[in-house]
Amino acid sequence: MKQFFLASILAGALALPAFAADYKIIAPANPGGGWDQTARTLQTVMQSEGISGNVQVVNVPGAGGTIGLAQFASQDKGNPNSLIVGGYVMVGAILTNKSPVTLKDVTPIARLTGEYEAIVVPASSPFQTFGDLVEALKKDPGAVSWAGGSAGGTDHIAVGLIAKEAGVDPKKINYIAYSGGGEALAAILGAQVSAGISGYGEFESQVKAGTLRLLAVSSDERIEGVDAPTIKESGLDVVVENWRMVAAAPGLTDEQKAAVSADIEKLVKSAAWQEQLKTKGWQDTYLAGAAFDEQLAKDVSATEGILKEIGLVE
Amino acid sequence: MTNGSKPVHVKRRPDGAALVIAAVLAVIAGVMFWDVSRLAGAAGYSQVGPTTVPYVIAICLLGLAVWTVFEAWRGDFPEREHQQLGPIFWIVAGLVAQMLLLKIAGFSIATGLLFAFTAAAFGQRKLWKTIPIGIVFAFVVWVIFSKLLQLSLPAGPLEHLFF
Amino acid sequence: MNTFEFLLQGLVIAAQPMNLLYALIGVTLGTAVGVLPGIGPALTVALLLPVTYQLDPAGSLIMFAGIYYGGMYGGSTTSILLNTPGESASIVTALEGNKMARAGRGGPALATAAIGSFVAGLIATLGLAFIAPFIVKVALVFGPREYFALMVLAFVTVSSAFGDSTLRGLTSLFVGLALAMVGIDQLSGQARLSFGIPDLLDGVEVTTLAVAMFAIGESLYIAAQGDRGPDRIEAVKGSVWMSAADWARSWKPWLRGTAIGFPIGAMPAGGAEIGTFLSYATEKRLTKHPEEFGNGAIEGVAGPEAANNASAAGTLVPLLTLGLPTTATAAIMLAGFQQYGLQPGPLLFATNPQLVWGLIASLLIANLMLLVLNLPLIGLWVKLLSIPKPWLYAGILLFATLGTIGANPSVFELGMLLAFGLLGYAMRVFGYPIAPVVVGLILGPLAEQQLRRALAISQGDLTTLVASPVAVVLLLIAAAALIVPLILRARGRGQVLSQLAASED
Structure with missing residues (x-):
């Protein structure tokens, strides 16, 4: 039996060349990040479901995904077999980096997964509720330091929106940007900062262990199985979702676009994909077609507005 | 030389x-x-x-x-030995050739040229011999890393001929 | 069941012949990919992770551990033999290791690296098993100001890699610091020194710079010497194996390297490189053979290699106890664990003891396999050096560019490789040391960001930098490291030292 496993690896590795390269997925980030994992999960499921015989993942890291996006838009133009993974962070990065290539220059296919932001404080923090935190923010914005992801990213945008709704100048927030989720989490656990903000999954195990206190989540309604109010409930109208999507190359014919959309729909409906979502703790927020285009346009204009107010975009 | x-x-x-x-x-x-x-x-x-x-x-x-x-x-700087510029040009030409040809000709041909030019820089000037050797070697490397180990290396006409 | 029983049970499972074979395959694959310059353990694990999915949980966990350790170790071989660091954590290894290889002592250098990695991996993995909760508490004490103090200490110790001229050492360091400024400033989101070129927004990749300056710069320099010097390097002088003196000089650096690397690896913003810098500086200060430093001192290989592997195990401390992925490699490992239903976090040791101890046992077995694989191979590796120069350097450049292309197939990246290669060549011609450039590129942004974070959190109060005992102690050590050599020099010993250092080529 064991020998069989070994043989199957070798056979699998050797058999790969027998298929034509059906899909190439650009992960516009370094290995390990959310987009890379999304791309590699797509790869696994596409191959196991027989949607594509051979899927290759190519990492084109850099500048919040805008480098990968620019390369994809120019080099893969009209190629129906190449895809790019992206997400909400890209929307902000396109604006802050003044990227010449935007999401208008590719063919967005569907939103795949999404995650809401969570606001946490260390267990030792004096802030018991989200209201306490907002009160402190109103009193002295500089005294409330927020640890989160990169400047201009989803976390930063969410804090800006909270400040704005609370009547505080978004330029005044004391936002401390960290590169990886891990480093920010360590700063929060070590009580180096007042509060932390990131995707809920990042904090989940700490919240369950009681080392972090979850004050609020950024969803529209309460999330099932998560014991925390929404930001909306505290009277601030802030809903932020960090979604991930898949897009196809520009310049496709309608038939080609429909074929890609059909493949993605088949993938999303598959049991293997649902299984992967469960093990990875990703929410299924599949949205395609005109509904997705509309959502995208709304997100882009809202993001542009808040980034201007934070002072990151002129 | x-x-x-x-x-x-x-x-x-x-x-x-x-x-x-x-x-x-x-x-x-x-x-x-x-x-x-x-x-x-x-x-x-x-x-x-x-x-x-x-x-x-x-x-x-x-x-x-x-x-x-x-x-x-x-005059406190250390003495320098005389540098030969010829070999430098060979290696730089190899790297430039690889850079420019990588996307068009694929990994094996582009890297084969780099291999041959580098060998030339070190005195092995029989390009008619070294270029084929380099391309075959680079192709074997491409097969191992791209096909067996799933590293994404650009493919060109030569690679498409076989895979 | 208590800790020991879990560990024993894990070891029994991991030691089954089939699982040992998986460990060997994992280590071999990990080494094969990790040996490529420019491909670090993160990409190695990401590439090879799918291979492990096809096995049963125990087998795949073991193969995975093997890939991880193989990827970590792979970089040192090229560092020592070809002066081409495979990843940033083995840059320091090249300093002494390659000098040893040039002198026909590549065998002992590789052996001390392999055994040192094994010893460090063994101790650090046991440390992970038994004192992880304690270590992680210490690591969390480190906030921005403590990290800033650690960076100051690291900067001071960098001077040990300066060579014989302070001016040229400092110039190299500041060129590295200037390069470090390129790209988006993380804290304000503004682009610096990017001149509107999108490819520069993420800054200069450490591996690109290291591969270019070491591999390409070195090849250009050797080529430009023309037919001076021997056509082949004498691969083995004396024994290929470590002599009694080598052992005597290696074991302390192994232990010291482990003691430095493990806690720094466990720190969320530590990173393996910093441990190797500190270990190198420590060995240089403590050695009884200061004249050999710069000419191939075995301590300078043994210490940093142990530190490098110990910090790899250290990275697992916050990952397993807190669910904190502190490096790209750790982030990929997290993804790997999820495949096995392992959800790292504070409750992991309580909820999933079998898997955790299985993993730790796998790491121990993989570590052993690494030694089993690499010790017999040393003789073979060393023979690489007897390949005639044209083919050897053609091969080096092939693999150096392969790594860069595989990590990021971009023409711009290859252009940077060429430009920095020429810079590395020019610096060699004029006697500038190479390592400080890479060190500046790594430490510069860390120091700047931590300083700015500390000041932002304190709202601009400068006293915050010395308001914690840990920071004060680190700054005092840094001050001592700076002042003590000056005093020694004033007392006359320095002259001898600098004369000896000047004999470096």
Whole structure:
């Protein structure tokens, strides 16, 4: 039996060349990040479901995904077999980096997964509720330091929106940007900062262990199985979702676009994909077609507005 | 290979090349000043903003440039051995060829040329022999890393011929 | 069941012949990919992770551990033999290791690296098993100001890699610091020194710079010497194996390297490189053979290699106890664990003891396999050096560019490789040391960001930098490291030292 496993690896590795390269997925980030994992999960499921015989993942890291996006838009133009993974962070990065290539220059296919932001404080923090935190923010914005992801990213945008709704100048927030989720989490656990903000999954195990206190989540309604109010409930109208999507190359014919959309729909409906979502703790927020285009346009204009107010975009 | 190259001691006083290095350092500092001066110095709550550290580094580079001039003047720079430029050109040509051909001709051909040109830099000038060897070697490497280990290496006509 | 029983049970499972074979395959694959310059353990694990999915949980966990350790170790081989660091954590290894290889002592250098990695991996993995909760508490004490103090210490110790001229050492360091400024400033989101070129927004990749300056710069320099020097390097002088003196000089650096690397690896913003810098500086200060440093001192290989592997195990401390992925490699491992239903976090040791101890046992077995694989191979590796120069350097450049292309197939990246290669060549010609450039590129942004974070959190109060005992102690050590050599020099010993250092080529 064991020998069989070994043989199957070798056979699998050797058999790969027998298929034509059906899909190439650009992960516009370094290995390990959310987009890379999304791309590699797509790869696994596409191959196991027989949607594509051979899927290759190519990492084109850099500048919040805008480098990968620019390369994809120019080099893969009209190629129906190449895809790019992206997400909400890209929307902000396109604006802050003044990227010449935007999401208008590719063919967005569907939103795949999404995650809401969570606001946490260390267990030792004096802030018991989200209201306490907002009160402190109103009193002295500089005294409330927020640890989160990169400047201009989803976390930063969410804090800006909270400040704005609370009547505080978004330029005044004391936002401390960290590169990886891990480093920010360590700063929060070590009580180096007042509060932390990131995707809920990042904090989940700490919240369950009681080392972090979850004050609020950024969803529209309460999330099932998560014991925390929404930001909306505290009277601030802030809903932020960090979604991930898949897009196809520009310049496709309608038939080609429909074929890609059909493949993605088949993938999303598959049991293997649902299984992967469960093990990875990703929410299924599949949205395609005109509904997705509309959502995208709304997100882009809202993001542009808040980034201007934070002072990151002129 | 040009024979009879003896190490030529180029110790001069003052050392011209060292003065060039000082000038390069000063230019880097100047570019940093220019670039950073255009940034909004949004420091937020820290008095050390995005412009502070580049300024400090640029000032230090200027200081090092002055120090370099001083040492150049005194002839304190170490002696240099004579450098042959021919081999340098071969290697640079190989790297440029690989860079330009990678996307068009694929990994094996582009890298095969680099292989052959590098061998040429070290005295192996029979290109009619080294180029095929390089391409075959690069192709074997491509098969191992791209097909067996799933590393994404650009494929070109040669790779598509087989896979 | 208590800790020991879990560990024993894990070891029994991991020691089954089939699982040992998986460990060997994992280590071999990991080494094969990790040996490529420019491909670090993160990409190695990401590439090879799918291979492990096809096995049963125990087998795949073991193969995975093997890939991880193989990827970590792979970089040192090229560092020592070809002066081409495979990843940033083995840059320091090249300093002494390659000098040893040039002198026909590549065998002992590789052996001390392999055995040192094994010893460090063994101790650090046991440390992970038994004192992880304690270590992680210490690591969390480190906030921005403590990290800043650690960076100051690291900067001071860098001077030990300066060579014989302070001016040229400092110039190299500041060139590295200037390069470090390129790209988006993380804290304000503004682009610095990018001149509107999108490819520069993410800054200069450490591996690109290291591969270019070491591999390409070195090849250019050797080529430009023409037919001076021997056509082949004498691969083995004396024994290929470590002599009694080598052992005597290696074991302390192994232990010291482990003691430095493990806690720094466990720190969320530590990173393996910093441990190797500190270990190298420590060995240089403590050695009884200061004249050999710069000419191939075995301590300078043994210490940093142990530190490098110990920090790899250290990275697992916050990952397993807190669910904190502190490096790209750790982030990929997290993804790997999820495949096995392992959800790292504070409750992991309580909820999933079998898997955790299985993993730790796998790491121990993989570590052993690494030694089993690499010790017999040393003789073979060393023979690489007897390949005639044209083919050897053609091969080096092939693999150096392969790594860069595999990590990021971009023409711009290859252009940077060429430009920095020429810079590395020019610096060699004029006697500038190479390592400080890479060190500046790594430490510069860390120091700047931590300083700015500390000041932002304190709202601009400078006293915050010395308001914690840990920071004060680190700054005092840094001050001592700076001042003590000056005093020694003033007392006359320095002259001897600098004379000896000047004999470096």
